[in-house]
Amino acid sequence: MSSFFCPLVLRFVLDYRQTHPEVTVLDPPDAIQHLHNRQSMLQAVADMNLSDSYGKVGVPRQLVVKRDASSIPDAVANSGLTLPIVAKPLVNDGSAKSHELSLAFDRYSLQKLEPPLVLQEFVNHGGVLFKVYIVGEAIKVVRRFSLPDVSKRELSKTAGVYRFPRVSCAAASADDADLDPGIAELPPRPLLERLAKELRRRLGLRLFNLDMIREHGTRDRFYVIDINYFPGYGKMPEYEHIFTDFLLSLVQAKYKKRSG
Ligand SMILES: Nc1ncnc2c1ncn2[C@@H]1O[C@H](COP(=O)(O)OP(=O)(O)OP(=O)(O)O)[C@@H](O)[C@H]1O
Numbered sequence: 181m182s183s184f185f186c187p188l189v190l191r192f193v194l195d196y197r198q199t200h201p202e203v204t205v206l207d208p209p210d211a212i213q214h215l216h217n218r219q220s221m222l223q224a225v226a227d228m229n230l231s232d233s234y235g236k237v238g239v240p241r242q243l244v245v246k247r248d249a250s251s252i253p254d255a256v257a258n259s260g261l262t263l264p265i266v267a268k269p270l271v272n273d274g275s276a277k278s279h280e281l282s283l284a285f286d287r288y289s290l291q292k293l294e295p296p297l298v299l300q301e302f303v304n305h306g307g308v309l310f311k312v313y314i315v316g317e318a319i320k321v322v323r324r325f326s327l328p329d330v331s332k333r334e335l336s337k338t339a340g341v342y343r344f345p346r347v348s349c350a351a352a353s354a355d356d357a358d359l360d361p362g363i364a365e366l367p368p369r370p371l372l373e374r375l376a377k378e379l380r381r382r383l384g385l386r387l388f389n390l391d392m393i394r395e396h397g398t399r400d401r402f403y404v405i406d407i408n409y410f411p412g413y414g415k416m417p418e419y420e421h422i423f424t425d426f427l428l429s430l431v432q433a434k435y436k437k438r439s440g
């Protein structure tokens with residue numbers, strides 16, 4: 181568990197906030213905590229059901245399994261989730277273990293997984309993922325290499341559960357790679373602006389990023405697969421200016437409120 185969410189530290193932060201109302205809180209701890217559960221994390225995107233002329237943004241079909249691995253094959257069959265399936269630890273507390281993901285290729289191997297988990301349909305996306313960084317009103321998108329597609333043929337020939345290491349740490353930037361334009365094209369700006377604005381409001385947060393993929397073979401069908409609070413902004417281009425502007429805008433807003 182990251183030290184910030186140790187109950188003692190959290191209590192201290194909440195008390196400090198009450199006794200020091202003059203201190204600006206960038207994002208409230210309870211809203212941040214909402215992102216540590218992979219089920220609640222994507223709820224805001226699902227509720228939004230964003231669809232306009234620029235595209236559609238959803239979340240992959242998913243199922244939560246709290247306990248009893250032996251029940252997973254039936255639960256998956258009943259829910260209609262299709263293989264392959266990505267299994268993610270339900271709680272993402274920042275530990276290495278909570279980033280140990282698996283890809284399951286057949287129904288019976290699902291019993292080998294260790295709940296509590298979120299099981300998500302694997303969406304083919306051409307091996308490229310978009311990291312959308314949000315800092316207040318600012319949005320920056322970068323391309324990263326991701327897991328490759330799984331073809332129908334491959335699926336029918338493969339069985340078992342394959343663990344994969346933390347992709348984001350290993351993944352190289354795909355910004356300068358020579359890619360199929362249909363895969364590389366960034367999500368439309370107006371769509372991202374709507375998504376970011378709505379998510380800022382629904383999550384009650386200002387500093388986060390999204391992992392977003394485009395379903396391979398479509399132009400405008402997007403899925404959000406992960407949302408992280410205060411990600412490594414070092415990988416976001418121009419973060420120095422963007423962050424400084426963000427902090428300045430907060431000071432200005434506070435000053436205006438006091439003098440107004
Ligand atoms: N539903 C999905 N369909 C296709 N690929 C997926 C899906 N979910 C996850 N992936 C792949 O697995 C990677 C890791 O998934 P996710 O971001 O949810 O996990 P994480 O442990 O929070 O990772 P990180 O912190 O490294 O971003 C993604 O970058 C993507 O390559």
Ligand SMILES: [Mg+2]
Pocket residue numbers: 348391406
């Ligand atoms: Mg991720």
